[in-house]
Amino acid sequence: MLRIAICDDSQLWLQKIETLTRGYLKKINVKYRLDLYQSGEKLLKSITSPYDIALLDVDLHSTNGIEVASQLRATNPQIVLIFVSEYVEHAPFGYEVDAIRYLLKNHLEQAFDRVMSEAVKKVREKHLRYAIVTDAGNVMVKFEDILYVEGQKRKVTYHLQNNNRASYDCNESLGDVEARLGTQGFLRTYRTILVNMRHICFLNRTHLTLTDGTDLPVSKQNSNEIMQTYNLWVGAL
Known part of the structure; x- marks a missing residue:
């Protein structure tokens, strides 16, 4: 079941976002729990179990929406955050909390279903597991926990x-691994x-360079295609 929080200090916008959210979730036929808050303080104080998705107004009167998002992220690194605002000037702050x-x-109406589709996809991906087959047995890991795979x-x-x-060693080719992980x-x-x-x-x-500081070589011969593929993937997030 998806757990979703919506926080906006405007009752009008809170109801509008709620209507759009319920409408989208009905289309994809999933079970969900939806909680509504008109202040960041109430949201933070009311959490009994982690939310999967939070839709937050950036310009909350009593509490900065970025600060609320930062606290949500600190206690739940897996949460998917979506900011909603009347002002495009606040957009860069979203990068601070991912x-x-x-x-x-x-x-809102034009883009809402597409963005919610991305959010739900990310939530589902976080629950997926991948089997690393070793001589000692299968090791189940999240896709996001794999930094890279090295072949020889x-x-x-x-x-x-x-x-x-x-690290885990396996008897298989890198091509076989790529066939399974290339779509992930x-x-x-x-x-x-x-x-x-x-x-x-x-x-x-x-x-x-990876997030853990590891430096790896890039094929000079295929560098244009590699950078294009990566840029397209980032743009699709």
């Missing part, structure tokens, strides 16, 4: 993000390397 979209109220002939090593920086946001950036694009924080024609 909001997936910034919706302008005067274009008929063996690959999965490098994960966690406190122990775990992974990109072959070098002959022996398959990277999770979620973790790329720097990319040029010769190398890239």
Whole structure:
């Protein structure tokens, strides 16, 4: 069941966003719980279990919407945040808390279903698991926990993000792994390397840097295609 919070200090906009949200969720036929708040303080004080999605007005009278989002993110790193505002000037603040979209109220109806579709997709992705098949047995991990996969002939090593920086060796080809992960946001950036694009924080024609600080080479021969694929993927988020 999806748990969704809507926070806007305007009763009119709160009801409008609620109507659009219920309408979209009815179309995709999912179970959900929807909670409405007219202040950031009430939202933060009322949380009993984590929300999957939060739609927040940026310009809350009593509390800054960015501060509310920051506190939600601190206690629930998996939450999908969407900002709603009358002012385009506030849009850059969304990057501070990794909001997936910034919706302008005067274009709300036109863009709402598309943005909610992105949000629901992200929530579902966070619950998906991938089986790393090792000699000792299967290890189930989230797609987002895989930093990159390194191949060497008929063996690959999965490098994960966690406190122990775990890695797992498997008897399979990188091509086979790419066939499974290529549709899940992974990109072959070098002959022996398959990277999770979620973790790329720097990319040029010769190398890239991941969120954990790992530096990896980029194929010079395929650099244009690699950068184009990555830019298209980022633009689709």
